[in-house]
Amino acid sequence: MVFLNGSNFTEATLVKRSLETFFGIGPKVSQGIMAKFHIHPWAKVGSLKNATVMDLTAELSNMKIENDLRREVQDNIRRLKDMGTYRGRRHAMGLPVRGQRTRTQITTARRLNKVERGGQGQTRL
Amino acid sequence: MPPSICLRNFSRLSIDAAAHSSSASRLLHPRAAFFSTSSTRYATVAAKRKGSVLPPKKGVKSLNTKKSKKAAADAGKRPAQGERKAQRKRIVLSNNNALEVSSLKDLGKENVLSEQNEGKVMGIPGDTVDALRDVEAFKTTQGWSLFRRPAVLMRKEAVQLARLFKEVEDSAAGQQKRTIRRILSGDRKSGKSTLLLQGLTMGFLREWFVINLPEAQDIVSAHTEYAPLPDSQPTQYTQDEYTANLLQQIQKANGAFLLETKLSTTPNLPIPLPETATLKELVALGQANPEASWPVFVALWNELSQPGRPPILLAVDGLSHAMRNSEYLSADVKPVHAHDLTLIRHFIDHLSGAKKLPNGGLVLGSTSQSNSPKAAALDYSIEVAEARQKSPDDIPQWNPYKSVDARVMESLKDLHTDNKNFDVIKVGGLTKEEARAIMEYYAESGLLRHTVNDGFVTEKWSLAGMGNIGELERTSVRLRI
Known part of the structure; x- marks a missing residue:
């Protein structure tokens, strides 16, 4: 098991995949991080040197990911709501925010548009 | 199919009916009615077929379109890790069912460069086969597994190659040792990789030092580790794991020479090495410590550049992969050009003539038609060189609307001039x-x-x-x- 920014990964996990488990890291960002530390795209977590793991952890701890990012998103939505804007209200009601029709097909909005957007996050060790 | 009556008579002859297989026993049963088949036919229609499905009960849902939650039944044991790849990459070099060819003569040190071989099929001796296997010269797509043992046709291009070997060896006596560079090009399935293998065979038999990069794609496809080379401007990248593996191949293929040669320089290595070490120990050091593999390779190259060492054969297959951006990314997320990878750069420097082989030698690059990405500058340069051989008045022009890879063009510029040392060997059809x-x-x-x-x-x-x-x-x- 390799310990990366508060999370454990089995040695056979791809570095790319393990980075992308963090909220706020997608394909583009993970590619950037891996290029920065010269990790090839198919590298497994187990093959990383200790120094690289430390570097990665340091890099991740300086980034706005996971709960910090969730909080920022939620704060933005809460600000809209507190100002009493239409967008804030739509968020609070779980309805489309940007003028889409609501007659059908609003499941995505129902799922995502809430004040506590992004959820609580999974508990990490 | 024989008429059933014959079978029936035949079965009556049998002493033990139970010994028959199930199909025969089916024929045995209607023994009572062999004058007429009608009663048996009606009997089989009336009989309830075994395993037929009963109609569904009332109230039970019979149509079930949902996928079952249970996983599909276990389809046997899954192959172990790496087994499938090993199967895929397996090289079979002999076929016991093929006949031995009595007239087949082996290539040897004396006759391998002889022009008398032209148009003959020659066997490759066993230890050379082992060496070729070590440097991964055999490909899975080639038909070695059809024949009793590996043998090659000495076609005219192979003899042309042999002539180059002879030229290099002849120049070894004089002051000016020659470095000859050739690119093998030709149609798909025209035998470029096999010609390269023939070149390697000649190298091994003539006791040259052989370094083969079996497939350029493996180097540039970003499947092995990479790291920036310290103090390089612009940044170059080493591939420790790949280089360590290459050193292992070099050691297996050229073991005898490495074992009997002692260090004559003091290499600058991150790991201490005794002064009196042999080259084999040097190479073993690089194998055991991948992080030191590139310095070890450089040290080995310095050793080989000392006077009195054998000529070198440098070979690569799948050249067009080495003539474009690699899949690796630099720290600022820009693609790394293949020429910035140290191993490729080492090869390209010798192919382009930027560096000479001090003891003479041959640099061979083979293109591929079945696995080759677009490398416009390479294709154009080969076209120009072929046109120069055929009709020097009609040289193709570069299409100005194509973006040119300046580094590749620069490295292949000798193909555009009248340089005897750098040319293309066109691998065409057989006579x-x-x-x-x-x-x-x-x-x-x-x-x-x-x-x-x-x-x-x-x-x-x-x-x-x-x-x-x-x-x-x-x-x-x-x-x-």
Whole structure:
């Protein structure tokens, strides 16, 4: 098991995949991080040197990911709501925010548009 | 199928009916009614078929379109890790069912460069086969597994290659040691990789120092570790794991020379090495410590550059992969050009003539037609070189609307000039005599069941697109098996 920014990964996990488990890291960002530390795209977590793991952890701890990012998103939505804007209200009601029709097909909005957007996050060790 | 009456009589002859298989026992049962088949036929219709499905009960849902939650039944044992890849990459070099060809002569140190071999099929001796296998010169796509043992046709291009070996060896006595560079190009299945293998065979038999990069794609496809080379401007990248593996191949293939040669310089290595070490120990150091593999490779190269060392054969297959951006990314997320990878750069420096082989030698690069990404500058340079050989008045022009890879163009600029040391070997079709020689070899191996006469050779030669050797093998051997 390799310990990366508060999370454990089995040695056979791809570095790319393990980075992308963090909220706020997608394909583009993970590619950037891996290029920065010269990790090839198919590298497994187990093959990383200790120094690289430390570097990665340091890099991740300086980034706005996971709960910090969730909080920022939620704060933005809460600000809209507190100002009493239409967008804030739509968020609070779980309805489309940007003028889409609501007659059908609003499941995505129902799922995502809430004040506590992004959820609580999974508990990490 | 024999008439059933015969079978029935036959079965009555049998002493023990139970010994028959199930199909025979079915024929045994209607023994009572062999004058007429009608009663048995009605009987089988009336009999309830075993395993037939009952109609569904009332109230039970019979249509079930939902996928079952249970996983599908276990389809046997899954292959162990790496097993499938090993299967895929397996190289089979002999076929016990093929006949031994009695007239087959082996290549040897004396006769390998002889021009008398032209148009003959020659066997590769066992230890050279081992060395070739170590440097991964055999490809899975080649038909080695069809024959009793590996043998090659010394076609005119191979003899041309042998002549180059001789030129280099002749120049070894003089002051000016020659470095000859060649690119092998040609149609798909025309035998470029096999010609490269023949070159390697010559190198091994003439006791040259052979370094083969088996597939350029493996180096640039970003499947192995990479790291920036310290103090390099612009940044170059080393591939420790790959280089360590390459050192291992070098050590296996050139073991005898490495074992008997002692260090003559003091290499600058991150790991201490005794002064009196042999080159084999140096290489073993690089294998054991991948992080030191590149310095070890450089040290080995310095050793080989000392006077009195053998000529060097540098070879690479799949050249166009080395002539474009690699899949690696630099720290600022820009693609790394293949020429910035140290191993490729080392090869390209010698191919382009930027560096010379101090003890002389040969640099061979083979293109591929089945696995080659676009490398416009390489293709154009090869076209120009071929046109220069054929019709020097009609040289193709670069299409100005194509974006040019300046680094590749720069490294291949000698192809555009009248440089004797850098040229293209066009691997074309076989002549009919060569085709006849190889087809006689097929026939003697028992793989071609036909008299090899002029008409037959001409037919197959034409079917194979004017003697394309891969197609010739396909039409005359593979399609029959």
